[in-house]
Amino acid sequence: MGHREDLLEGAKRCLLEKGFVRTTARDIVKESGTNLGSIGYHYGSKDALLVEAYIALIEPMGNDFEGPRIEADGEKGGLERFQQAWGSIIGSVLASRPVWMMTLEVITQGERLAGIRELLIKAQREGRAGVAAMVTGIEESELPEDVVEVEGRFYTTLLNGLMVQWLFDPESATTAEQLTEGLRRVMERVAEAD
Incomplete structure (x- = not known):
């Protein structure tokens, strides 16, 4: 492994142990066995390295919840798929x-992490597309733009709320079943009102 890869691995370990705010360039150098100049040479800045390390940590998570491959009566995007997703x-x-705690740190400490925050804002569209693909059952490459921009935003809003609940108090957090039942009831009320 070269310095670039060593820095990335060291930064990932630092993020998992200390988070964004408490990780220093010296921490990364110590953890990676490299030198301070390597950070600038390979990544441009500590923030850019931390963003790349964070992305490397969250990318595999997408594989963890790519979504159930279900055929709920042949219906993509049905309530059964919603609940399983x-x-x-x-x-x-x-x-x-x-990793989710780091995400929460970025949300709550955004002003202190301006460089990191800006880079992650650019990655939000990919997140919306990934969650929309998972919940709807439509391949991400085939998602219409309006699905990403409307449904993807709706799903990421739910995701952020659920994430906070589960990180704060898993014992009282909303379950997939409760979320699905809530959606079913909202759909019924909307149908009754029409």
Whole structure:
């Protein structure tokens, strides 16, 4: 492994142990066995390295909740798929708690992490597309733009709320079943009102 890869691996370990705010360039150098100049040479800045390390940590999580391959009466995007998809997401929060805690840190400490925040804002569209593909059952490459921009935003809003609940107090957090039942009831009320 070269310095670039060593830095990335060291930064990933630092993020998992200390998070964004408490990780220093010296921490990364110590953890990676490299030198301070390597960070600038290979990544441009500590923030850019931390963003790349964070992305490397969250990318595998997408595979963890790519979504159930179900055929609920041949219906993509049905309530059964919705419930299984959210169950999968909740399982990922529990299994990858340190990574989700970093995500929460970015949300709550955004002003202190301006460089990191800006880079991650650019990655939000990919997140919306991934969650929309999982819940709807439509391949991400085939998702219409309006599905990403409307349904993807709706699903990421649910994701952020669920993430906070499960990180704060898993005992009282909303389950996939409760979320699905809530959606079913909202759909019934809307249908009754029409």
